[in-house]
Amino acid sequence: MYFFLQIALSGIATGAIYGLIAVGYSLTFMTTKALNFALGMWVMLGGMLTYSLNVQYGIHPLIVLPVVMVALFALGLVAERFSVYPFLRAGSDVWVMSTLAVGFLMIDLAEIIWGRNPTPVPPFFGKDPVYLGQVSILPQQLLIIAAACVTFVGLDFFYRRTLPGKAFRAVSHSGDVSSLMGINTRRIEALSYAVAAALAGIAGFLVVPLTLAEPQMGTVLGLKAFAIAIIAGLAAPRGILICGLLYGAFEGLVSGYLYTGIRDIVGFTIMIVALYARPEGIFGRRQEERA
Amino acid sequence: MRDTRALILLIVTALAAIPIITGGTYYAFLGIIVFIYSIVAIGLNILSGYAGQFSLGHAAFMAMGAYTTALLTKALATISFFAQTGLHILLGVICGTIVAALSGIILAVPALRVRGPYLAMVTIAFGWVVWKILQEWVSVTGGDLGISSIPKPQIGVLRLETRSFYYVVLALFLAALALQVRLVRSQFGTRLRAVKYSEIAVASVGIDVYRLKVIVFVISAAFAGFGGTLFAHQQNYISPDNFQFFSSVFFLLAVLFGGAGTILGPVIGAGVLMLLPEMLHDFDKYRLIVYACLILLTLYFLPNGVMGLVTRRAKAQGATDTQASGDDQTAVVLPAVSGAELQIENVSRAFGGLIALSDVSVRVAAGSIHALIGPNGAGKTTLINIVSGTYRADSGRINVDGADAKITSMHMAARQGIVRTFQTLKLFGNMTVIEHVVVGKARHSRVGLWDALVNSRRGKEEDRRQLCEAKALLRLLGISHLERTPATALAYGHRRLVEIARALAVEPRILLLDEPAAGLVAEEIRALAVVIRKLKSMGMTILLVEHHMDLVLAVSDRITVLDHGAVIAEGEPADIRRNERVIAAYLGPSHAAA
Numbered sequence: 071m072y073f074f075l076q077i078a079l080s081g082i083a084t085g086a087i088y089g090l091i092a093v094g095y096s097l098t099f100m101t102t103k104a105l106n107f108a109l110g111m112w113v114m115l116g117g118m119l120t121y122s123l124n125v126q127y128g129i130h131p132l133i134v135l136p137v138v139m140v141a142l143f144a145l146g147l148v149a150e151r152f153s154v155y156p157f158l159r160a161g162s163d164v165w166v167m168s169t170l171a172v173g174f175l176m177i178d179l180a181e182i183i184w185g186r187n188p189t190p191v192p193p194f195f196g197k198d199p200v201y202l203g204q205v206s207i208l209p210q211q212l213l214i215i216a217a218a219c220v221t222f223v224g225l226d227f228f229y230r231r232t233l234p235g236k237a238f239r240a241v242s243h244s245g246d247v248s249s250l251m252g253i254n255t256r257r258i259e260a261l262s263y264a265v266a267a268a269l270a271g272i273a274g275f276l277v278v279p280l281t282l283a284e285p286q287m288g289t290v291l292g293l294k295a296f297a298i299a300i301i302a303g304l305a306a307p308r309g310i311l312i313c314g315l316l317y318g319a320f321e322g323l324v325s326g327y328l329y330t331g332i333r334d335i336v337g338f339t340i341m342i343v344a345l346y347a348r349p350e351g352i353f354g355r356r357q358e359e360r361a
Numbered sequence: 362m363r364d365t366r367a368l369i370l371l372i373v374t375a376l377a378a379i380p381i382i383t384g385g386t387y388y389a390f391l392g393i394i395v396f397i398y399s400i401v402a403i404g405l406n407i408l409s410g411y412a413g414q415f416s417l418g419h420a421a422f423m424a425m426g427a428y429t430t431a432l433l434t435k436a437l438a439t440i441s442f443f444a445q446t447g448l449h450i451l452l453g454v455i456c457g458t459i460v461a462a463l464s465g466i467i468l469a470v471p472a473l474r475v476r477g478p479y480l481a482m483v484t485i486a487f488g489w490v491v492w493k494i495l496q497e498w499v500s501v502t503g504g505d506l507g508i509s510s511i512p513k514p515q516i517g518v519l520r521l522e523t524r525s526f527y528y529v530v531l532a533l534f535l536a537a538l539a540l541q542v543r544l545v546r547s548q549f550g551t552r553l554r555a556v557k558y559s560e561i562a563v564a565s566v567g568i569d570v571y572r573l574k575v576i577v578f579v580i581s582a583a584f585a586g587f588g589g590t591l592f593a594h595q596q597n598y599i600s601p602d603n604f605q606f607f608s609s610v611f612f613l614l615a616v617l618f619g620g621a622g623t624i625l626g627p628v629i630g631a632g633v634l635m636l637l638p639e640m641l642h643d644f645d646k647y648r649l650i651v652y653a654c655l656i657l658l659t660l661y662f663l664p665n666g667v668m669g670l671v672t673r674r675a676k677a678q679g680a681t682d683t684q685a686s687g688d689d690q691t692a693v694v695l696p697a698v699s700g701a702e703l704q705i706e707n708v709s710r711a712f713g714g715l716i717a718l719s720d721v722s723v724r725v726a727a728g729s730i731h732a733l734i735g736p737n738g739a740g741k742t743t744l745i746n747i748v749s750g751t752y753r754a755d756s757g758r759i760n761v762d763g764a765d766a767k768i769t770s771m772h773m774a775a776r777q778g779i780v781r782t783f784q785t786l787k788l789f790g791n792m793t794v795i796e797h798v799v800v801g802k803a804r805h806s807r808v809g810l811w812d813a814l815v816n817s818r819r820g821k822e823e824d825r826r827q828l829c830e831a832k833a834l835l836r837l838l839g840i841s842h843l844e845r846t847p848a849t850a851l852a853y854g855h856r857r858l859v860e861i862a863r864a865l866a867v868e869p870r871i872l873l874l875d876e877p878a879a880g881l882v883a884e885e886i887r888a889l890a891v892v893i894r895k896l897k898s899m900g901m902t903i904l905l906v907e908h909h910m911d912l913v914l915a916v917s918d919r920i921t922v923l924d925h926g927a928v929i930a931e932g933e934p935a936d937i938r939r940n941e942r943v944i945a946a947y948l949g950p951s952h953a954a955a
Contacts, residue, residue, distance in 0.1 A: 099478075153657070166478060167617065174653040293486065346470070
């Protein structure tokens with residue numbers, strides 16, 4: 071039983087990371103019906119920046135985090151302008167390829183800057199596990215869960231209680247009507263990509279002490295987060311968080327009781343099956359195509 | 362035509378001469394790889410270029426083919442019968458292709474329920490699962506080390522060295538190219554291209570779009586698997602590294618770069634992208650950067666790929682060639698129309714809390730024109746959507762000639778003889794007017810995929826017959842002079858008529874016209890009225906949703922008025938005009954009282 075709780079709990083920490091990334095997909099999908107296919111590479115960028123600032127320059131993590139967020143937010147704006155907007159405006163689907171291309175660029179540039187070798191990043195608040203009864207958890211994992219919760223509550227508050235947040239939701243609902251109401255739809259769309267990038271940055275910052283800092287670190291994270299977003303429903307951010315946590319726990323259990331190699335095979339297969347059963351996602355509402 | 366043949370002959374001769382001229386095996390080896398990759402890219406082009414369904418998992422199908430043949434031929438090679446006859450290679454190639462096609466079905470059935478980015482992502486996930494299984498299932502696949510000493514290609518007792526294998530692969534590549542040409546130029550191919558532009562419109566003419574997409578996905582997977590088997594025998598060694606996510610991206614890039622939805626695009630793409638790294642030394646280090654830049658540059662500056670540049674120039678030269686041949690004036694009689702009676706019984710439908718239709722009943726007599734009017738938001742379009750199978754009703758029945766039509770989807774409605782047009786036009790991009798009508802004829806076409814693949818005589822005759830009928834339809838609507846014009850180049854009024862022509866091609870018994878006059882100028886509306894009356898005189902039953910009261914009053918036999926999802930009046934045009942409730946609904950109660 072303790073083993074079960076143990077691996078489920080550390081799984082939840084990983085799940086919180088997935089949730090953070092997956093919500094990023096959801097934000098841009100809701101405003102533009104498009105998304106950054108290479109969001110995992112942005113997670114990597116967040117992780118590598120954290121490595122540089124924290125390990126190489128010895129800057130305190132609490133200062134590193136806002137720097138990473140601002141940097142990715144800004145880069146997200148730039149990437150949206152050049153790799154998403156021109157194609158969306160032309161009504162074309164090829165942003166799938168263009169965002170991937172930006173991701174590939176980032177991987178190779180990261181390899182040039184930081185090299186290919188995985189480098190460890192020490193946990194921000196010590197290595198000694200904290201005991202909750204007989205179940206132990208690493209301080210970094212606690213930090214991840216806490217940070218993810220704060221981010222989600224903040225996002226939720228932003229969306230439901232603040233004026234710009236309401237504008238976001240209005241654009242998600244109907245871009246045309248929103249622009250008639252005087253909302254700058256274009257700005258909201260660009261911002262949603264920037265916020266998604268910043269969320270990926272937070273995820274990279276949080277996860278890098280658990281994994282290792284390397285240019286390939288984000289690829290699989292990004293894929294899994296997308297799988298989760300699809301299982302939950304791309305238009306249901308709250309559902310995505312729940313699915314992310316559950317998926318993380320599930321993954322922990324599969325690796326704990328079966329073996330790690332099969333973990334991702336099971337996960338992606340579930341996604342394909344889930345999509346067949348409920349194309350709109352578990353938490354998504356079915357939408358009929360307008361004729 | 363003769364020029365094209367001469368050019369093809371010249372290119373084939375040049376390709377055949379490469380191993381002889383260059384001596385050595387290096388260029389022959391490169392050529393084999395380019396041909397193999399081209400075969401895979403051609404398969405992907407049929408799916409992504411023509412049918413518009415992005416796949417980023419084609420390397421997985423290639424892997425299926427490669428691993429199947431590798432395992433099978435290695436096992437069979439120990440039996441002397443196979444080793445002597447070379448049958449194991451043939452068997453391996455066939456089985457590898459079949460296994461790839463079957464795994465295509467397994468992926469396509471769930472994945473094609475979704476579109477666009479979802480589909481792309483599911484194919485990525487599938488590719489990733491396959492790649493991971495190849496790594497983890499060590500006892501069968503050899504894990505990361507892969508499979509080595511795969512039997513070399515051999516035909517009968519003849520073992521093929523690189524140079525002789527080159528000719529075999531060249532022939533196979535040309536066959537794949539020819540197959541693609543047949544496929545996309547057939548009726549099947551026309552439907553396929555239409556799917557890229559509007560799935561809903563393809564469904565509206567009675568085609569099961571989902572089934573069509575699954576079929577084309579499987580064909581595409583088979584091409585990739587076939588390429589994979591050749592790859593395995595050429596390399597003699599395969600490992601998961603050969604089939605990474607990046608390989609899938611490579612193939613899609615090849616298609617986009619060369620020109621998606623063009624016959625030679627995938628070949629040019631695969632050729633250039635394969636040979637480019639060979640030309641640039643030290644390229645491997647920055648492989649991703651170079652490809653990434655290439656993707657972005659292609660998307661920015663060559664939206665239609667390299668072939669886009671070529672065809673644009675060709676079009677500018679041959680623009681005068683519009684009046685096509687084969688316009689034989691033999692009077693083609695349009696099939697007789699037998700309009701059916703349509704009964705809408707107690708239909709209700711709510712969207713969340715909004716009741717769009719409550720208990721609506723309308724009876725449309727066979728061979729009559731029945732108009733459905735009402736203020737905005739009255740539920741007219743919802744009703745059309747339900748009758749045509751676009752939406753499902755919460756309750757109620759739709760009867761055709763007294764029998765429950767049991768409409769569950771758009772293509773099922775069309776098969777019952779209920780066909781619609783769309784208020785917001787849903788045409789097939791730059792496909793020509795006549796192609797729209799040909800897609801509409803799918804239900805009555807007796808030829809399918811098989812005839813396209815074997816280029817049967819029956820197929821050719823059927824094509825000719827359909828073309829004649831399609832032309833007759835265009836003549837009926839007075840747009841036969843536009844037959845070869847792409848829909849994107851048409852005037853708005855003509856686009857409306859193309860929608861109607863496409864619907865008529867299905868030979869409907871009940872035609873649903875959803876605001877056909879929207880956006881038309883007065884003169885076009887008068888022409889439309891003539892067309893509608895002509896259809897009635899042929900015996901068609903027409904349900905017309907329209908805001909232009911002139912048109913409604915001019916053509917309708919009966920009018921039903923909807924307001925807030927309920928029927929408020931029904932009768933002949935003269936009665937409806939004077940009906941107080943109708944006037945109140947349109948202009949507000951105060952006017953009705955006055």
